[in-house]
Amino acid sequence: PIMPERLTLYTAKSCPFAHRVEIALAEAKADFKTYEIQDLRNKPQWYIDKVNPASKVPAIAYGGPDVPLDQPSPESLKLTESLILVELVADLFPSSNLLPTDPILRAKSRYFTEVVQSKLVPAWIGAIFSGGPLEPLYAALEAVQALLPADKPYALGDAYSAADVTVTPFLARMEVALKNDTGTFKEGEGIKAAEIIFFSERFARLARYLEALKARESFKTFNTDYITEKYRFWVAERTASHH
Amino acid sequence: PIMPERLTLYTAKSCPFAHRVEIALAEAKADFKTYEIQDLRNKPQWYIDKVNPASKVPAIAYGGPDVPLDQPSPESLKLTESLILVELVADLFPSSNLLPTDPILRAKSRYFTEVVQSKLVPAWIGAIFSGGPLEPLYAALEAVQALLPADKPYALGDAYSAADVTVTPFLARMEVALKNDTGTFKEGEGIKAAEIIFFSERFARLARYLEALKARESFKTFNTDYITEKYRFWVAERTASHH
Numbered sequence: 001p002i003m004p005e006r007l008t009l010y011t012a013k014s015c016p017f018a019h020r021v022e023i024a025l026a027e028a029k030a031d032f033k034t035y036e037i038q039d040l041r042n043k044p045q046w047y048i049d050k051v052n053p054a055s056k057v058p059a060i061a062y063g064g065p066d067v068p069l070d071q072p073s074p075e076s077l078k079l080t081e082s083l084i085l086v087e088l089v090a091d092l093f094p095s096s097n098l099l100p101t102d103p104i105l106r107a108k109s110r111y112f113t114e115v116v117q118s119k120l121v122p123a124w125i126g127a128i129f130s131g132g133p134l135e136p137l138y139a140a141l142e143a144v145q146a147l148l149p150a151d152k153p154y155a156l157g158d159a160y161s162a163a164d165v166t167v168t169p170f171l172a173r174m175e176v177a178l179k180n181d182t183g184t185f186k187e188g189e190g191i192k193a194a195e196i197i198f199f200s201e202r203f204a205r206l207a208r209y210l211e212a213l214k215a216r217e218s219f220k221t222f223n224t225d226y227i228t229e230k231y232r233f234w235v236a237e238r239t240a241s242h243h
Numbered sequence: 244p245i246m247p248e249r250l251t252l253y254t255a256k257s258c259p260f261a262h263r264v265e266i267a268l269a270e271a272k273a274d275f276k277t278y279e280i281q282d283l284r285n286k287p288q289w290y291i292d293k294v295n296p297a298s299k300v301p302a303i304a305y306g307g308p309d310v311p312l313d314q315p316s317p318e319s320l321k322l323t324e325s326l327i328l329v330e331l332v333a334d335l336f337p338s339s340n341l342l343p344t345d346p347i348l349r350a351k352s353r354y355f356t357e358v359v360q361s362k363l364v365p366a367w368i369g370a371i372f373s374g375g376p377l378e379p380l381y382a383a384l385e386a387v388q389a390l391l392p393a394d395k396p397y398a399l400g401d402a403y404s405a406a407d408v409t410v411t412p413f414l415a416r417m418e419v420a421l422k423n424d425t426g427t428f429k430e431g432e433g434i435k436a437a438e439i440i441f442f443s444e445r446f447a448r449l450a451r452y453l454e455a456l457k458a459r460e461s462f463k464t465f466n467t468d469y470i471t472e473k474y475r476f477w478v479a480e481r482t483a484s485h486h
């Protein structure tokens with residue numbers, strides 16, 4: 001049995017990649033501290049110097065002495081990349097059951113995540129933040145939906161797993177963005193997309209899946225108002241800079 | 244203890260992604276069969292229909308009845324994506340020690356692979372096959388080299404791991420391409436790059452690492468002549484089609 005050491009998560013509420021690790025740690029009922037980076041486009045210099053030179057969240061500081069979170073010790077190990085951190089949480093806390101023990105089910109969880117990462121994430125960024133079209137988002141959502149079992153709640157069946165962790169932040173933020181019509185798409189296009197995705201037969205299975213994901217205790221800290229406000233601000237800023 | 248079922252690897256000698264899984268299975272001393280796809284640009288229809296609709300190698304057929312390899316059974320499970328298959332092999336054959344049991348070392352192995360996948364692979368494709376410059380390749384090789392321990396043979400130290408598996412096919416093919424001056428770069432540029440990478444102080448640590456990787460028993464099936472011939476053919480074809 002592993003005795004996990006001191007663990008600090010450097011995160012930002014608006015960031016879906018960081019949210020993956022927050023959910024995994026909550027599912028694992030891990031004992032950890034959180035440091036919130038307030039402005040993602042203007043990170044403190046100590047964060048870049050002492051935590052992640054790539055200047056991205058999430059990051060984990062693992063082990064080392066008890067220090068103020070904005071004065072990270074060189075003795076703690078710094079680890080990055082959301083998918084690697086989710087697997088780390090699964091490995092550190094086997095009782096979380098985030099990864100099943102069966103090798104084939106583990107491969108299925110990783111394949112689901114690969115589809116999320118290689119199809120949904122770029123389509124999501126494109127449609128909501130980068131002025132791209134909505135069609136690739138529908139195609140990616142169909143690819144994710146096609147992997148879901150018809151009559152079991154989660155990606156792998158009855159058991160919640162890392163696969164579900166990795167998709168949750170993107171589906172949840174997509175819902176907020178579309179229902180509030182907040183994105184780089186034309187005014188009204190978000191609402192229309194929300195109707196297609198959340199209220200039509202085409203995506204009925206996916207919409208049901210998202211409800212199951214949002215019902216998890218580990219999701220309860222998600223702050224819809226905060227995300228709405230942040231996204232409005234970013235989209236307004238981007239629109240301004242493109243004039 | 245897991246009793247692995249019947250396992251067939253669909254592969255192609257020229258493909259570095261498929262080579263990863265061949266190495267992992269050899270390291271695991273797994274009992275498996277191999278089906279070689281001869282022409283990657285013209286795969287048999289049964290492969291696309293019954294093994295991988297994405298029409299890529301590698302793929303594994305797992306379980307199911309004993310059938311001719313070109314008549315795959317619907318009862319076997321079809322699994323794809325080289326990195327997922329390497330982790331599957333590590334999980335199916337724990338005695339291979341391809342992934343250490345320590346969660347932190349597992350995260351380090353995955354981080355090394357992430358750098359290979361996100362930096363080295365695109366730079367390698369760009370420099371050798373897509374007519375891109377060589378500088379991004381040097382930068383990617385430096386990023387990989389920076390992760391190597393100074394005085395231990397492998398990515399994680401004394402123990403060979405999945406991290407080493409995932410980089411080997413790319414470094415080995417790069418050596419063949421550059422030393423033979425076979426690539427989309429200008430004539431003579433490959434030889435010059437080979438001198439920088441294999442005979443200068445700048446990449447001394449990386450060159451030593453590649454020698455350790457190539458010394459593994461699991462690498463012995465690598466056929467330099469075959470790769471040289473295939474690469475000459477592809478590059479000639481590409482050059483012709485760009486005139």
Ligand SMILES: [Ca+2]
Binds near residue numbers: 117360
């Ligand atoms: Ca990836």
